[in-house]
Amino acid sequence: MSISKNLQAIKSILPDHVNLVAVSKTKPISELMEAYDAGQRIFGENKIQEMAQKYEHMPKDIQWHMIGHVQRNKVKYMAEFVSLIHGVDSFKLLKEINKQAQKYDRVINCLLQIKIAEEESKFGMSKKDASTLLQSEEFSELQHINVIGLMGMATFTDDMAQVEGEFKFLKSTFEEFKIINPELETISMGMSGDYKLAIDCGSTMIRVGSSIFGARNYN
Numbered sequence: 001m002s003i004s005k006n007l008q009a010i011k012s013i014l015p016d017h018v019n020l021v022a023v024s025k026t027k028p029i030s031e032l033m034e035a036y037d038a039g040q041r042i043f044g045e046n047k048i049q050e051m052a053q054k055y056e057h058m059p060k061d062i063q064w065h066m067i068g069h070v071q072r073n074k075v076k077y078m079a080e081f082v083s084l085i086h087g088v089d090s091f092k093l094l095k096e097i098n099k100q101a102q103k104y105d106r107v108i109n110c111l112l113q114i115k116i117a118e119e120e121s122k123f124g125m126s127k128k129d130a131s132t133l134l135q136s137e138e139f140s141e142l143q144h145i146n147v148i149g150l151m152g153m154a155t156f157t158d159d160m161a162q163v164e165g166e167f168k169f170l171k172s173t174f175e176e177f178k179i180i181n182p183e184l185e186t187i188s189m190g191m192s193g194d195y196k197l198a199i200d201c202g203s204t205m206i207r208v209g210s211s212i213f214g215a216r217n218y219n
């Protein structure tokens with residue numbers, strides 16, 4: 001199927017409250033433009049330099065989401081234009097984002113990444129550390145970031161019962177945090193292999209790559 005057909009197929013089953021991030025990492029601008037021409041305006045990348053390059057060459061009404069692990073020394077390359085950073089996993093990183101956003105007189109939206117998978121390889125904060133951060137005084141002093149929700153990545157497994165358990169954990173964590181931080185609105189969870197399950201579990205933002213653009217080639 002073509003990129004626009006793939007997009008159409010996914011959008012046709014999305015509830016109104018769920019946003020679609022088209023994950024375009026490793027893909028050439030020509031393929032991103034196919035998605036753009038089909039109406040897609042939110043793109044997700046996992047490498048800051050690759051995202052900055054695509055930003056420069058593409059229409060300026062695109063919302064660029066950083067979905068990968070963020071190194072603090074690279075925040076400066078996206079601070080001018082990034083619209084949402086999904087993978088915030090420490091206060092130090094949040095502070096650096098705040099500092100770089102201030103240089104452009106911006107407020108940058110962020111999600112706290114919660115470690116929901118059992119795998120050691122996945123990044124993210126514990127629920128406890130995230131809760132402490134959200135209630136800390138030093139957090140409330142940051143004027144140039146806005147934490148609007150949580151992000152999580154489930155274990156890479158065919159065991160859908162395990163994935164469902166992890167999604168439900170993120171949803172319940174979100175609901176708990178929302179009592180104290182009512183401004184939270186976004187739950188970013190679900191990828192090509194599990195986005196339907198993620199939506200059933202309360203996702204409001206899915207990050208879909210291969211089901212739109214086809215398999216990635218990392219060479």
Ligand SMILES: *Cc1c(COP(=O)(O)O)cnc(C)c1O
Binds near residue numbers: 190207
């Ligand atoms: C690559 C990536 C995705 C998209 O994965 P697909 O399986 O191709 O849909 C989603 N989220 C993150 C954080 C990713 O790195």
